Amino acid sequence: MMEEEELEFVEELEAVLQLTPEVQLAIEQVFPSQDPLDRADFNAVEYINTLFPTEQSLANIDEVVNKIRLKIRRLDDNIRTVVRGQTNVGQDGRQALEEAQKAIQQLFGKIKDIKDKAEKSEQMVKEITRDIKQLDHAKRHLTTSITTLNHLHMLAGGVDSLEAMTRRRQYGEVANLLQGVMNVLEHFHKYMGIPQIRQLSERVKAAQTELGQQILADFEEAFPSQGTKRPGGPSNVLRDACLVANILDPRIKQEIIKKFIKQHLSEYLVLFQENQDVAWLDKIDRRYAWIKRQLVDYEEKYGRMFPREWCMAERIAVEFCHVTRTELAKIMRTRAKEIEVKLLLFAIQRTTNFEGFLAKRFSGCTLTDGTLKKLESPPPSTNPFLEDEPTAEMEELAMEKGDLDQPKKPKAPDNPFHGIVSKCFEPHLYVYIESQDKNLGELIDRFVADFKAQGPPKPNTDEGGAVLPSCADLFVYYKKCMVQCSQLSTGEPMIALTTIFQKYLREYAWKILSGNLPKTTTSSGGLTISSLLKEKEGSEVAKFTLEELCLICSILSTAEYCLATTQQLEEKLKEKVDVSLIERINLTGEMDTFSTVISSSIQLLVQDLDAACDPALTAMSKMQWQNVEHVGDQSPYVTSVILHIKQNVPIIRDNLASTRKYFTQFCIKFANSFIPKFITHLFKCKPISMVGAEQLLLDTHSLKMVLLDLPSIGSQVVRKAPASYTKIVVKGMTRAEMILKVVMAPHEPLVVFVDNYIKLLTDCNTETFQKILDMKGLKRSEQSSMLELLRQRLPAPPSGAESSGSLSLTAPTPEQESSRIRKLEKLIKKRL
Secondary structure (H helix, E strand, O other), rough: OOHHHHHHHHHHHHHOOOOOHHHHHHHHOOOOOOOOHHHHOOOHHHHHHHHHOEEEOOOOOOHHHHHHHHHHHHHHHHHHHHHOOOHHHHHHHHHHHHHHHHEEEEEHHHHHHHOOOHHHHHHHHHHHHHHHHHHHHHHHHHHHHHHHHHHHHHHHHHHHHHHHHHHOOOOOHHHHHHHHHHHHOOOOHHHHOOOOHHHHHHHHHHHHHHHHOOOOOHHHHHHHOOOOOOOOOOOOHHHHHHHHHHHHOOHHHHHHHHHHHHHHHHHHHHHOOOOHHHHOHHHHHHHHHHOOOOOOOHHHHOOOOOOOHHHHHHHHHHHHHHHHHHHHHHHHHHHHHHHHHHHHHHHHHHHHHHHHHHHHHOOHHHOOOOOOOOOOOOOOOOOOOOOOHHHHHHHHHHHHHOOOOOOOOOOOOOOOOOOOHHHHHHOOHHHHHHHHHHHHHHHHHHHHHHHHOOOOOOOEOEOOOOOOHHHHHHHHHHHHHHHHHHOOOOOHHHHHHHHHHHHHHHHHHHHHHHHHOOOOOOOOOOOHHHHHHHHOOOOOOOOOOOOHHHHHHHHHHHHHHHHHHHHHHHHHHHHHOOOHHHHHHOOOOHHHHHHHHHHHHHHHHHHHHHHHHHHHHHHHHHHOOHHOOOOOOOOOHHHHHHHHHHHHHHHHHOOOOOOOOHHHHHHHHHHHHHHHHHHHHHHHHHHHHHHHHHHHHHHHHHHHHHHHHHHOOOOOOOOOOOHHHHHHHHHHHHHHHHHHHHHHHHOOOHHHHHHHHHHHHOOOOOOHHHHHHHHHOOOOHHHHHHHHHHHHOOOOOOOOOOHHHHHHHOOHHHHHHHHHHHHHHHHHHHHH
């Protein structure tokens, strides 16, 4: 029991003495020691083994025990001394706390004394300065009273003087005095409750009213509404009266301006009445000449009478524009049937020139404070007749080169007077639009007639297919119309013109491009009676001539040019039109039309070369391949195919040199058409002997090499074929080679033959397998067992096979399609 209690005591002691690593590290730094007994990971067994490493060392065990006991005794003494030394610490601490509390109480007492003394000092200072503050308030009130009395004296004297000067019409002195009286009166707003002050304020208002009426009467006398102007011209009295009007109610100033301008333009309304000859559009120059003379006359006679900030010359010009716009709109409504295109364009040009003259002469500051607010911000090029005529020529030249995006001259700044008169012509721009519709119709008809008369352009083998010259002419005319219309209006007329552009872009695509494509005797994927009869008679399929091939390439190049230029035209139209109408500019349909012409042209080229190769493939399928005894050079049908390719492809490549991407499309489409057809005719070659299959394999490899070299065949500069085209050729012709390798393989044992078929053809199916068995000449009875074995060894179809099966029914393979065509062909031949 004693031993167990000792063990428990030791464990509890160890638990109590277990320190954290941070505390242990701090102890080691404060009390560094090398003694093993001081280590945190002390192990008694290891320590004893260190003291007694051998049995012989146990002889001095008593000495070691005595040393340890002595050490324990010393530690006990040290601990006892430390514990006894701590018995007085609590008493010392309480004493120190009491002393601190006493010191704090003394400190609070001193602070309170200082605060009491400060309050007494403040009270003493207030008593000392009380009299000084009273003196300061008295001084401030006295100063205010004196100032107010002075202002009152000035106001009373000023009002008396103002009334006297008003009666004597001394407007020069009144202008300065009135402003001073108004400034002084502002100081008395808070004293309006005093009757005398209120009376003075009412006298000032009465004087202002009297001044306004008197000045208006003076101007009415000088410039009567009825009759002629006063011959003596402006006087100093009226000039000073204008200075007074600046100070009075703004309505007085507006009334003076209104009456003066109305009187100044009264002659204009008489001279250019609606029933006068000079009022019509053909004499519109006389209107603008008249106002220019009036502005010069105003500057000479009245330039110094009105203050400069009134901008009277500009106000006269602006009011003239308002009147002119109203009068022109009224007379054009009355005589709308007499408006012709040339007359309308003449009037618009002269009007825009006049608006440009106003923009150079005036700043447009009066447009924002009158009845007319600044018109919509016009597009950058809406000031067309202001020294900017060469820009249109530069743009037309750029149009001929097919580059609408070339850098242009910096555009003229916005004209604040744009449309101030010319806006009245906008409702009548339908005349211009109808004229352009008629002109474009005649232009298209002329293009058709010229094409029939001159024929297709000669091919240019150095720079690629020639673009039809009519194409550049059309877009140059479009550019001219667009620039001209944007000068007339950037609103709805531009939308109407865009509609006309769309109409004739489609007509050009149909009549000039699609309408002149050579016609084929057979359509894509179909047969005609004439083609079957020709085939039956053994005649060759009709091919396009060199001129027809060049024409197709020329039409393709023209359509490509039209496609790119139409896209640029759409961007330019969006720049010219108002921002709110941009969404209505869309030439996507016309660009799709040109894309269709390009696709049709490529398809014609593919059909022509494809049809030229058909007799050779037919000859291949009719050869007796089971009778071939030895493998020689390539067969005659391969030579024929290569000959046709070498005849057509270099011509097409040279004429499409400027549009390489479409030549690449031609190559890809031809490969996609020829290779499936070749495989279809390959299945018709039955039965085939081993030697015949080897000959066919050699022919297939020869065709594969020719097709891989198709893009650069017959060219001095050998270029690497595009990767997309090479991939199609390699995939298709490799499948043909794999079919022939399966045909060459022995069909016994059956399992090896079927596995070889599945391995060589990735798209293996029972239909292709049966065609291969037919090529080998196997009987139906032999084929049934092999087909059953194939079905067993084919990998399981992935999930969704049903849906893929349904797709295969709706979208037949090229082999299935050719089989249907063969049946239809046999049926028609039988009936014939």
